[in-house]
Amino acid sequence: MTTIRQHADEYLAMRRRLGFKLTSFGEKLMSFVSYLEHTGATVLTAEAALTWATSTPRSTDQVHWSRRLMAVRIFARHLKALEPATEVPPDDALPHHYRRITPHLFTPAELAALLQATGELRPSFRAHTWHTLLGLLAVTGLRTSEACGLDRTDVDLTDGLLTVRDTKFGKSRQVPVHASTTAALRKYARDRDCQRPAPSTAAFLVSTRGTRLDSHNIPHTFAKLLETADITAGQSRxxxxxxxxxxTFATTTLLNWYRDGADVQAKLPLLTTYLGHADPKSTYWYLSGSPELLALAAARLEHSFGGRP
Known part of the structure; x- marks a missing residue:
């Protein structure tokens, strides 16, 4: 007889083969499986799922509870086809709350101050690496892990093309960059090769030790740069x-399209592809991230209906 843990392991392995990372989802699901084993349960029930989801002494946040229960619900739907006794927790078992953190949209002045702050880092090569990293993120919208994951062979300094491999959803994509960005990357590459003529890593961006930048360890330095640049919490607090x-890159792109009178709906799939989103709805979310974007979108909609209420 196959146990719930075995089913969960097989389910996660299948999903990962399809390209899903499942980091937090996997942690939640296996935590629930451990809970079932601790209680001696051999069948997944809605009552057990709800009890586990709300048994979080460190958090009474209903959004957190709802997300925990959702992880179980998704797995339960799969498991029920294999184990008919499985109960799928009902959709209304917990209030549905979807809350996405309001992003901080950097102003041009803040971006300039942030890049200038990298000059305070020592040694100078570290400053150059951080200036290149932050500049690249600002003008391409790459995820931090994607920029750190770039190999030298992924950066075409002739045609100005980045190849981003093994992204968040297990896919690869090509990202064209402006000539000015290519020039900045070429300048960094010369400095890097001078500093590290015998590289120990294939990475394009490297630390002062000659290793690949670790996207999990760089928030501390970024926090120092924010302090140096005197950039504090905005409306998001x-x-x-x-x-x-x-x-900021995505929102600025959309704002420019609206201001230029472009057909944003037609162009949005291009931004979706460029950013490496799984589907357009992830890109549509940026419309709600800026009051100015919302106003422009509303004005465009009102114009399309001839100004009628």
Whole structure:
């Protein structure tokens, strides 16, 4: 007889083969499986799922509870086809709340101050690496992990083309960059090769030790740069993150399209592909991230209906 843990392991392995990372989802699901084993349960029930989802002494946040239960619900739908006794937790078992953190949208002045702050880092090569990293994130909207994951062979300095491999959804894509960006990357590459003539890594961006930048270890330096640049929490009341550079790029792109009178709906799939989103709805979310974008979108909609209420 196959246990729930075995079913869960097989389910996660199948999903990962399809390109899903499942980092937080996998952690939640296996935590629930451990809970079932601890209670001696051999069948997944809605009652057990709800009890586990709300048994979080460190958090009474219903959004957190709902997301925990959702992980179980998704797996339960799969498991029920294999084990008919499985109960799928009902959709209304917990209130549905979807809350996405409001991003910090960097102003041009803040971006300039942030890049200038990298000059305070020592040694000078570290400063150059950070200046290149932040500049690349700002003008391409790459995820931090994608920029750190670039190999030298992924950066075409002749045609100005980046190849981003093994992205968030297990796919690869090509990202064309402006000539000015290519020039900046070429300048960094010369400095890097001078500093590290015998590289120990294939990475394009390297640390002062000659190793690949670790996207999990760089928030600390970014926090120092924010302090140096005197950039504080904005309307979101939360310290800006490096990921907000991606939000800023996407929002700025949409704003420019609206201001230029472009057909945003027709062009949106291009931005979706460029950013490496799984589907357009992830890109549509940026429309709600800026009051100015919302106003422009509303004005465009009102115009399309001839100004009628």
């Amino acid at each position: 939360r310290r800006p993150r490096m990921h907000d550079l991606r939000h």
